[in-house]
Amino acid sequence: xxxxxxxxxxxxxxxxxxxxxxxxxxxxxxxxxxxxxxxxxxxxxxxxxxxxxxxxxxxxxxxxxxxxxxxxxxxxxxxxxx
Numbered sequence: 001x002x003x004x005x006x007x008x009x010x011x012x013x014x015x016x017x018x019x020x021x022x023x024x025x026x027x028x029x030x031x032x033x034x035x036x037x038x039x040x041x042x043x044x045x046x047x048x049x050x051x052x053x054x055x056x057x058x059x060x061x062x063x064x065x066x067x068x069x070x071x072x073x074x075x076x077x078x079x080x081x082x
Contacts (some may be wrong), residue, residue, distance in 0.1 A: 001044055002014070002042065002043035015045065
């Protein structure tokens with residue numbers, strides 16, 4: 001899934017190698033005061049999985065929050081109609 005995170009150091013986009021809409025959809029992050037608040041998943045990767053796999057092999061900062069040591073840019077994406 002592709003999503004948008006506003007916390008803790010955001011705003012940032014994220015790409016997950018698993019479907020995390022349950023955890024990052026409305027109500028999925030119950031530690032917030034507003035239970036419907038979430039870092040929304042709004043898209044899915046339909047091609048270019050090799051690029052996603054390479055991103056997930058990059059070095060991350062120490063600690064529980066796995067922030068990449070170096071930023072990755074999405075140079076191009078296309079929004080498809082259902």
